[in-house]
Amino acid sequence: MIVDHDLELVVLHIPKCAGTALRRAFLEDGAERRMESWFDFGYDPVLKRQVDLAHRPLMDLRHTRLWRWLRRYQVIACIRHPYDRLASACREHLRQKSRATEVQVRSQPPSEEQLLRYLRRLPAAMDAHDLRWVHGFPIHWFTHFGKRPMVDQLVRCEQFSSDLEQLGETLSLPKSLRKRLRAVGEGEGRREAADLTAIRNHPDLMALANQLHHEDFPCFQYKQQKAEFSDLELKQLIDACLAIGPSHDLPLTNLTPEMRWYYGRVSPRPELQLKPKRTKRATK
Structure with missing residues (x-):
């Protein structure tokens, strides 16, 4: 996250959505402006966990x-299409896991077994808000507070260059910053990486994204494809998580449509109808 106080802008860094490139452009251009930037990891004493x-x-x-x-x-x-983003999140998880897997994913995509191991563990990691899996959390976790959108301007990775150009015009950004954003949109500084098409189109990745990120598709108007789980272990896990039954019989708590508690108490999981961004700027 970056806050540019002179331009009165906040840049939210959504994982695996070109955030590093945007961060670099804003920070380099804002060297003489009042800027705040957050990076790295730390322990949050309020949340009582690493973030x-x-x-x-x-x-x-x-x-x-x-x-x-x-x-x-x-x-x-x-923002970015959930399938593309989850494929990139899997690679990022391996890049950070060990030196050996970091070297591997520089030149080749994750293997199918690596992908499946990642997908099998992601639901529990999301349930626990485990920062080691933050790149696979849904987009709207970073753009919405509950049902409330907190973003005014969205840039899509699928039309990165044109959206950055439009952003500069809409916000009347300084010419120097618009020049840097134009260079970012044209790919300056982008690292060569292995093609992720195969795992992006893997049925288990799409099926899991359809479940874990299902609110992102309609919110941000991304096309969702029908997909069925081919991995039996993953299918059994998701089926168990989606069951409606006694709370202590469920492997995880956040996917079930309805928790049934002791003494007959019930807590349903509401479906969120999300708008992609704020319709007007919040008042100061």
Whole structure:
């Protein structure tokens, strides 16, 4: 996350959505402006857990002093198709896991077994808000506070260059910053990486994204494809998580449509109808 106080802008860093490139452009251009930037990892004494300071879900960010700037300033975020993003998240997980897997994914995509191991563990990691899996958390966790959108301007990776150009015009950004954003849109500084098409189109990845990220598709108007689980272990896990039954029989708590508690108490999981961004800027 970056806050540019002189331009009154907040740039939310959604994992695996070109956030590093946007961060670099804003920081390099804003060397003489009043800027705040968060990166790296740390322990949050309020949440009582480790967090990724660069990528903070808004449910976490809400309790910090930074929340005021989301209310007062224009907020920018870059988004990406959930299938592409989850494939990239798998690669990032392996890049950070060990030196051997980091070297591997520089030149080749994750193997099918690596992909399946990642997918099998992601639901529990999301349930626990485990920062080691933050790159696979849903987009709307970083753009919405509950049902409330907190973003004013969205940039799509699928039309990165044109959206950055439009962003500069809409916000009347400084010419120097628009020049840097134009260079980013044209691919300056982008690293060569192995093609992820095969795992992006893997049926288990698409089926899991359809479940874990299902609110992102209609919210951000991304096309969702029908997909069935081919991995038996993953299918059994998701089927068990989606069951409606006694709370203590469920392997995880956040996917079931309805929790049935002791003494007959019931707590349903509501479906969120999300708007992609704020219709007007929040008042100061």
